[in-house]
Amino acid sequence: VEIVDEAGSTNALVAERARGGADAGLVIVAEHQTAGRGRLDRSWEVPPRAALTFSVLVRPTVEPAAWPWLPLLTGYAVHAALADRAEGIGLKWPNDLLVDSPKGPLKLGGILVERVETPTGPAAVLGIGINVHQTQSELPIPEAVSLEQLVEGVPDRTELLSVILGSLDALMPLLEDTESLRRAYAGECLTLGKEVRVDVPAGEPVTGTAIDLDAGGRLVVQTASGEVAVGAGDVIHVR
Numbered sequence: 001v002e003i004v005d006e007a008g009s010t011n012a013l014v015a016e017r018a019r020g021g022a023d024a025g026l027v028i029v030a031e032h033q034t035a036g037r038g039r040l041d042r043s044w045e046v047p048p049r050a051a052l053t054f055s056v057l058v059r060p061t062v063e064p065a066a067w068p069w070l071p072l073l074t075g076y077a078v079h080a081a082l083a084d085r086a087e088g089i090g091l092k093w094p095n096d097l098l099v100d101s102p103k104g105p106l107k108l109g110g111i112l113v114e115r116v117e118t119p120t121g122p123a124a125v126l127g128i129g130i131n132v133h134q135t136q137s138e139l140p141i142p143e144a145v146s147l148e149q150l151v152e153g154v155p156d157r158t159e160l161l162s163v164i165l166g167s168l169d170a171l172m173p174l175l176e177d178t179e180s181l182r183r184a185y186a187g188e189c190l191t192l193g194k195e196v197r198v199d200v201p202a203g204e205p206v207t208g209t210a211i212d213l214d215a216g217g218r219l220v221v222q223t224a225s226g227e228v229a230v231g232a233g234d235v236i237h238v239r
């Protein structure tokens, strides 16, 4: 585990090290990211030392069909590490960490998994950002929350990092049994059963009820014109 004071993006740093031949298990934590990246080309901005921002290098040896499960597995492992710290923590498909609250769902953390081609084969960078110490005004959107707002006392980022890494290590074998992962993930997924609108990268938004995950980890939405499986997109929980 390497800790740097400042990085553009820990995902970019780990990807560069992966291309240079770094071994699986490399973890880079940044006290401050100046160009943090989110899903769907968004930025991820956090005041220095307020969040836990880090990336993990993995080199999965599973069949190609299991790769799309990596982001979901990462979310599932982070969820497993944090779920008992506060009421209502769950997963929004594919891998946001959410907390259900009377105000509606609040975002506690996000995950960006990126595939990298390296001289020794494909690798993946698991980028994880958890809101830890932010006050409401330091959060990027009103629909976000930090762990400190949910628990008694001041959370310790080092302890959190250690528990999340332990959880990732323990649960990574699930990548070889994606049906068990599918069932386990579905049990923690707040999206299932909700009325959703999914803004997909190309085409019209998909609206309906999120009913299941298919064998490839896609979200199955019951729409007025039948079931649609969505592989990527931004989900809005309508109800």
Ligand code: BTN
Binding pocket: 008, 009, 010, 011, 012, 033, 035, 036, 037, 038, 039, 040, 042, 044, 052, 053, 054, 055, 096, 109, 110, 111, 112, 127, 128, 129
């Ligand atoms: C999202 O919610 O859209 C995903 C956010 C992922 C943020 C983390 S912070 C550590 C890692 N480095 C990055 O540049 N992004 C991820």
